[in-house]
Amino acid sequence: MNEPATQTGALGFFNRQGADPIARMLGLFLPLATILLMVLFATQSDAFLTLANLRGITLQSAATIVLAVPTALLLMSAGIDLSIGSTVAVAGVMAGIFWQQDLIWAGLAAGLAAGLVIGLVNGSLVSLAGLNPIVVTLGTLAIGRGIAQVFADNPIFDFPEPVVAFGAGSTLEIPNLVWVAIVVVVLGMIVLNRLPYGKHLIAVGVNERAAYLAGLRVKMIKLSLYVATGLGAAIAGIMLAARFNSAPGGTLGVGTELFVLTAVLLGGVPFTGGQGAIWRVVIGVLLLGILRNGMVLLNFSSESAQIVLGSVLIIAAALELVRQRLYRKQ
Amino acid sequence: MTTSPILEVRQVTKSFGAVDVLKGIDFEVIPGTVTALVGDNGAGKSTLIKGLAGIQPFDSGEVTFEGVKVNLNEPRDAADLGIEVVYQDLALCDNLDIVQNMFLGREVKRGIPLDEADMESRAGETLKSLSVRTVKSLRQKVSSLSGGQRQTVAIARAVLWNNKVVILDEPTAALGVAQTEQVLNLVRRLGEQGLGVVIISHNLQDVFEVADYIYVLYLGTMVVRLKREDTNPSEVVEYITGGKTNNAGSNGDLV
Numbered sequence: 001m002n003e004p005a006t007q008t009g010a011l012g013f014f015n016r017q018g019a020d021p022i023a024r025m026l027g028l029f030l031p032l033a034t035i036l037l038m039v040l041f042a043t044q045s046d047a048f049l050t051l052a053n054l055r056g057i058t059l060q061s062a063a064t065i066v067l068a069v070p071t072a073l074l075l076m077s078a079g080i081d082l083s084i085g086s087t088v089a090v091a092g093v094m095a096g097i098f099w100q101q102d103l104i105w106a107g108l109a110a111g112l113a114a115g116l117v118i119g120l121v122n123g124s125l126v127s128l129a130g131l132n133p134i135v136v137t138l139g140t141l142a143i144g145r146g147i148a149q150v151f152a153d154n155p156i157f158d159f160p161e162p163v164v165a166f167g168a169g170s171t172l173e174i175p176n177l178v179w180v181a182i183v184v185v186v187l188g189m190i191v192l193n194r195l196p197y198g199k200h201l202i203a204v205g206v207n208e209r210a211a212y213l214a215g216l217r218v219k220m221i222k223l224s225l226y227v228a229t230g231l232g233a234a235i236a237g238i239m240l241a242a243r244f245n246s247a248p249g250g251t252l253g254v255g256t257e258l259f260v261l262t263a264v265l266l267g268g269v270p271f272t273g274g275q276g277a278i279w280r281v282v283i284g285v286l287l288l289g290i291l292r293n294g295m296v297l298l299n300f301s302s303e304s305a306q307i308v309l310g311s312v313l314i315i316a317a318a319l320e321l322v323r324q325r326l327y328r329k330q
Numbered sequence: 331m332t333t334s335p336i337l338e339v340r341q342v343t344k345s346f347g348a349v350d351v352l353k354g355i356d357f358e359v360i361p362g363t364v365t366a367l368v369g370d371n372g373a374g375k376s377t378l379i380k381g382l383a384g385i386q387p388f389d390s391g392e393v394t395f396e397g398v399k400v401n402l403n404e405p406r407d408a409a410d411l412g413i414e415v416v417y418q419d420l421a422l423c424d425n426l427d428i429v430q431n432m433f434l435g436r437e438v439k440r441g442i443p444l445d446e447a448d449m450e451s452r453a454g455e456t457l458k459s460l461s462v463r464t465v466k467s468l469r470q471k472v473s474s475l476s477g478g479q480r481q482t483v484a485i486a487r488a489v490l491w492n493n494k495v496v497i498l499d500e501p502t503a504a505l506g507v508a509q510t511e512q513v514l515n516l517v518r519r520l521g522e523q524g525l526g527v528v529i530i531s532h533n534l535q536d537v538f539e540v541a542d543y544i545y546v547l548y549l550g551t552m553v554v555r556l557k558r559e560d561t562n563p564s565e566v567v568e569y570i571t572g573g574k575t576n577n578a579g580s581n582g583d584l585v
Contacts, residue, residue, distance in 0.1 A: 194444055196437040199430055203423045210421035213385070214435040215409040274425045 029319070030266065030280060034287045041294035048297055055175070061289040062177040063088075063236040063243075064260060065282055069188035070232035072264045072281040074225040076192075078205040078273030081122060081226060082137040084233040084260060086144025088253025090114045091237030093148045096156035096247030099163055107163075111238040112231060118144060119230020120223075127222035141257070145250075152249025159245055167242030177239050184232070188278045201225060205273025262313040263288045270320050288312070334397075336361045336526045337382070337413070337495050342391030344377050351377045353550040354391065359495055359526035364517060366537040367530045369547030370570055375530050378547070379497055383415040384408040396494075409435070414488035418500045420480055424473035428465060429453045431472050432487040456490045457482070460516055478509030485516055489523070496520055497528040502536055514540050534563045548572050 041048040067084055074081055091111040098107030118140060125136045166176050174182075192198040203211040204221050212218045236256075241247040267284030269276035291312070295305045335358035344352040352374045359365050369375050380386040382393070384402040393400055395411050402408050408415070422431050429446075432453045438445045453468050465479055472480060481501055488496045498517065502510040517540050520527045531537050537544060544556045546569040553569050568574035 190443075195442070196439065196444060199426065199434065199437060199444075203426060203430075203434055206423040206425040207421070210423050211434070213383070213405050213415070213417065213421045215406040216435045217406075 030268070030283050030287065034283060034290065037287065037290050037294065041290065041297065045294070045297040048294060053293065053297075057286070057289045057293045058178050059175045059243075060293070061285050062175065062181040063239045064256070064263065064285050064289070065181040066184045066239065067229075067232045067236040067256065068260050068263050068267075068281050068285050069184050069278060070225070070228040071260050072267065072269050072276055072278065073188065073192065073201060074229050075261075075264055075269045075271060076205050076273050076276045077201040077222060077225055078208070078271075079126065079222060079225055080133050080137065080261075080271065081229045082134065082257050082261075083118065083122060083140035083144055084229065085253040085256035086141050086148060087115055087118045087230055087233035088237035088240065088256055089148035089247075089249055090118065090144050090151075091234035092241035092247040092252045093152045093156060093237075093249045095238045096159065096241050097151060099159040099241075100156060102160050104160055104162060108238065111241075112234050115230040115232075115234020115237070116227060117230075118233075119227035122230065123223035123226030126226060127219045145254075148249035148252070150249075152247060155246070155248070156241075157246035159242065163242050164245050167239070167245065177243060180235070180239060184235070185278060185282055192278055197221070202274060205275075258309065258313065259288060260285075262309065262316060265313065265316040265320060268320070268323075270324065271317075333360050333362060335359055336396055338394045339378075339382070340392040340394070342378075342381060342388040342393070344374075344381060344386065344389050351550050352381075352388070355547075355550075355552050357545060357552060359528055360543075361494065361526045362521060362524045363542040364521040364527040364529060364540050365543045365545065366541035367528060367545050367547065368532075368534070368537060368566065368570060372549070373547040373570075374550045375547055376499070379415060379499060379528075379530065382408065382413060382497060409491075412492065412494040413497065414491065414493040414495070415497045416481075416484045416488055416499065416501060418503060420484040422472045422480060422484060425471060427469045427471050428475075428483055429468050431483060432456070432490055434487075436491060452490065453486070456486050460486055460489065460519060476509075477504050478506070478512060481505065481509070481513050482516065485513070485520070489520060489525075493525065495526040495528065497530075499530050500532065501529065502531065502533060510536065534566060537566075538563060546570055 038049075047053055067088070071081060071084065091114045094114045095107040095111030098104075098110050122133075122137055122140055125131045126133045169176050171179060192201075200211065200216050200221055203214070203216065204218055208218060233253075233256075237253060240252060263284040264281055265271065265284075266287060267276070267281035269281060288309075291308070292305065295308065300308070337359040339355060339357040341354045341356065342352055343350065343354055355374070355378060357367075357378065367375055367378070377386065381388045382402060384404045384407045387401075387403050393402060395413070400407070400411060423434065426434065429450050433449050438449045438452070440448070450468055457465065457468075460482070465475070465482075472483060475483065485496070485498070485501070501513050501517065505513060514536060517527060517529055521540075521542070529537070529540065538558060541558050544558060544561065544566060546553045546556070546566060548569065549572070553575060556566065565574065
């Protein structure tokens with residue numbers, strides 16, 4: 001038998017599933033598209049390829065990555081969560097309310113608790129009650145936004161100094177928020193590639209019945225993934241509130257679901273679940289971050305940026321379809 | 331064979347609404363033997379298996395495993411006891427490779443993380459012990475395997491766990507001649523390794539090739555238990571179709 005350690009590679013970075021040439025070529029599409037986009041923007045704008053700007057892109061992408069990792073795991077299990085944008089807002093607002101009273105740790109706990117509760121509600125309704133995940137999380141998308149706005153009746157801003165310092169500061173030249181994202185990415189890779197749970201969630205995504213018959217606790221796995229996504233959204237909300245030094249209930253995290261789902265799909269996780277890699281998802285987020293940044297530098301209006309983003313979602317879905325068709329032809 | 335049964339089913343019933351699918355079934359599995367379960371469509375074979383697998387618990391009756399009364403309420407319960415069912419559609423995860431499928435739900439860990447090396451070598455040994463040499467790589471995705479190879483993986487998965495009872499639902503239904511022969515050999519070898527093997531099949535030729543005992547279900551009732559050497563296919567067909575009942579002076583035990 002072959003030595004499996006060499007096949008798996010460090011944290012599944014070189015996934016053996018791309019062993020056939022066409023899949024491998026399509027696997028290279030994402031890094032290549034990213035580089036191409038960077039070259040394009042670099043030639044169009046002098047400001048793009050500056051250290052400050054690239055740093056800005058990673059900083060902007062940090063919260064999205066924190067949210068994209070659990071969302072990707074959820075999608076790999078064939079689940080979906082549309083409510084993440086509102087969860088970001090509720091968590092940011094809850095944290096902000098306490099922070100305004102100088103209660104730093106209570107704010108952190110309240111934000112995380114909000115994400116936990118929303119994740120539990122989504123997860124119970126989908127996995128225990130058996131409701132359709134799109135319907136449930138579309139509902140909680142609206143509910144969450146409403147709750148965030150009720151609690152943010154008075155503007156929430158001006159947080160204690162340590163919070164602002166964390167949101168704006170750096171450690172070892174790397175922004176603190178990027179550190180958080182790095183930790184979440186490493187955790188995501190370990191969970192997916194190194195723990196039984198990672199195989200289990202893929203199994204649920206491929207063939208739920210087979211997973212159940214193999215003795216897996218399918219309902220618990222699904223529930224836990226919704227909770228993880230809720231917590232990821234909460235951490236993202238807390239990060240954003242700290243960075244902006246404010247928590248606007250009406251606008252915080254609006255449209256995040258579109259952005260994150262596009263990034264995850266671009267990152268090669270099909271909505272039908274059953275496969276995917278964390279590092280691709282990270283590149284997917286960075287690609288979208290670069291696109292958004294470049295459009296700002298090239299003076300795209302926010303309306304046309306919106307149109308581009310929506311188109312990318314559809315293109316990503318089309319690419320995924322082509323990839324699957326080619327794969328099946330083998 | 332004088333060994334006591336490892337799995338004993340006493341007077342189990344199951345109804346769906348007004349329909350009594352199992353009307354008090356007795357059934358037993360002796361370790362080291364192959365027991366065939368035959369009967370026409372709707373006789374209750376699948377319902378009996380689903381009960382033993384924990385997918386659809388029985389309404390009443392008793393199941394004893396190694397002499398102890400057990401409750402089978404979900405697949406996990408059956409798996410914990412060492413009862414493994416190989417389903418007709420095999421219930422494999424196409425996107426996972428052979429090793430991952432064989433260890434799904436019972437992964438080997440090295441501390442907290444997975445021990446891929448150990449799982450791979452154990453999967454290889456198990457396949458070898460079943461004289462399976464047709465798969466190229468253990469890291470092949472299951473979707474790339476042929477029907478017979480998939481069947482082999484599903485059966486190997488059942489053996490890997492030192493399961494005590496392996497139930498195979500129509501294992502040869504989708505296979506060609508050569509592959510059928512391979513799988514039947516595999517079934518026989520499971521029995522020789524001391525497992526209690528149950529095989530459900532419509533194909534009496536297969537049944538007579540591997541089974542030591544043949545149980546016949548007819549409309550929710552266990553009509554007869556026959557020893558293979560004491561019977562012949564035409565007698566079994568008569569029982570299956572209801573043309574012959576126990577009172578007609580059979581070679582089988584009254585059950």
